[in-house]
Amino acid sequence: MSEQPLTGKSTGFDYPAWDEELDGETLKQSMQVYYDERASEYVDWFLRTGLYDRPETNEGFLAGIRQLEQELGAFGEGRILEIACGIGWWTSLLAQSGHDVVALDYGPRMLTECQKRLTLNNVQARLIRASAYSLPFATNSIDCCFFGFFFSHVPHEDVVPFLSEVERVVRPGGHVCIFDSTLPPLDFVETEVQRRPLRDGSIHPALKVYYGEKGLAQVLEPFAENLTIRKIEGLFITARFQTKA
Numbered sequence: 001m002s003e004q005p006l007t008g009k010s011t012g013f014d015y016p017a018w019d020e021e022l023d024g025e026t027l028k029q030s031m032q033v034y035y036d037e038r039a040s041e042y043v044d045w046f047l048r049t050g051l052y053d054r055p056e057t058n059e060g061f062l063a064g065i066r067q068l069e070q071e072l073g074a075f076g077e078g079r080i081l082e083i084a085c086g087i088g089w090w091t092s093l094l095a096q097s098g099h100d101v102v103a104l105d106y107g108p109r110m111l112t113e114c115q116k117r118l119t120l121n122n123v124q125a126r127l128i129r130a131s132a133y134s135l136p137f138a139t140n141s142i143d144c145c146f147f148g149f150f151f152s153h154v155p156h157e158d159v160v161p162f163l164s165e166v167e168r169v170v171r172p173g174g175h176v177c178i179f180d181s182t183l184p185p186l187d188f189v190e191t192e193v194q195r196r197p198l199r200d201g202s203i204h205p206a207l208k209v210y211y212g213e214k215g216l217a218q219v220l221e222p223f224a225e226n227l228t229i230r231k232i233e234g235l236f237i238t239a240r241f242q243t244k245a
């Protein structure tokens with residue numbers, strides 16, 4: 001995969017491009033601030049309301065979300081780790097299965113929203129504030145791992161360290177499930193720095209690395225056995241694999 005500059009690039013599919021130079025560390029920190037400030041309005045993304053109401057894609061988007069929910073409802077056994085759980089849309093589903101779910105996120109307000117959603121759905125999961133890049137779990141202590149819409153925010157240089165950290169905590173032969181956004185015609189990788197608005201009018205830079213099937217296979221294959229990747233409604237991509245035994 002080629003390195004690309006972290007500025008001034010966007011397909012305009014979802015958001016316009018951020019047009020100032022930003023180094024990787026500034027972007028990573030800005031992402032954490034942006035998402036935590038977005039916590040109380042994040043549900044709009046799932047519902048296609050407010051800033052995320054896009055008539056041209058709403059129908060496919062909502063149909064795709066329903067398919068993802070079905071897929072996750074059938075995922076997991078034993079001790080399940082969710083990385084970057086956000087407001088807990090997926091956490092609630094994982095917890096509904098009655099499995100032992102532990103979910104982490106870096107944003108305190110995201111974790112508050114997540115707890116609210118768990119309570120609302122009358123399900124339980126253990127929530128932890130931690131970085132996805134340094135997982136506070138013992139080696140081989142997790143049976144299954146899920147992360148939704150986080151991998152596309154992992155800078156290229158952090159992809160291998162991040163996947164190595166996932167591989168460390170998940171037992172050999174454990175199951176991993178990834179959901180993310182993609183672009184309809186994309187096969188490989190498209191890296192953007194986007195201008196992301198919030199309801200209060202503030203604008204935040206966000207790194208978004210879209211993967212197509214071939215691009216995602218290329219980065220996951222070194223860590224994966226029985227890898228399956230598929231696109232859903234052209235807007236989402238899922239990957240399932242087992243960690244190497």
Ligand SMILES: C[S@@+](CC[C@H](N)C(=O)[O-])C[C@H]1O[C@@H](n2cnc3c(N)ncnc32)[C@H](O)[C@@H]1O
Nearest residue numbers: 035084085086105106107110130131132148149
């Ligand atoms: C696009 S949101 C996805 C949230 C959730 N998985 C979902 O699909 O609704 C990305 C999430 O990553 C979290 N995040 C960003 N950087 C992080 C980091 N270094 N460690 C853990 N979580 C992080 C944000 O707080 C945010 O909740």
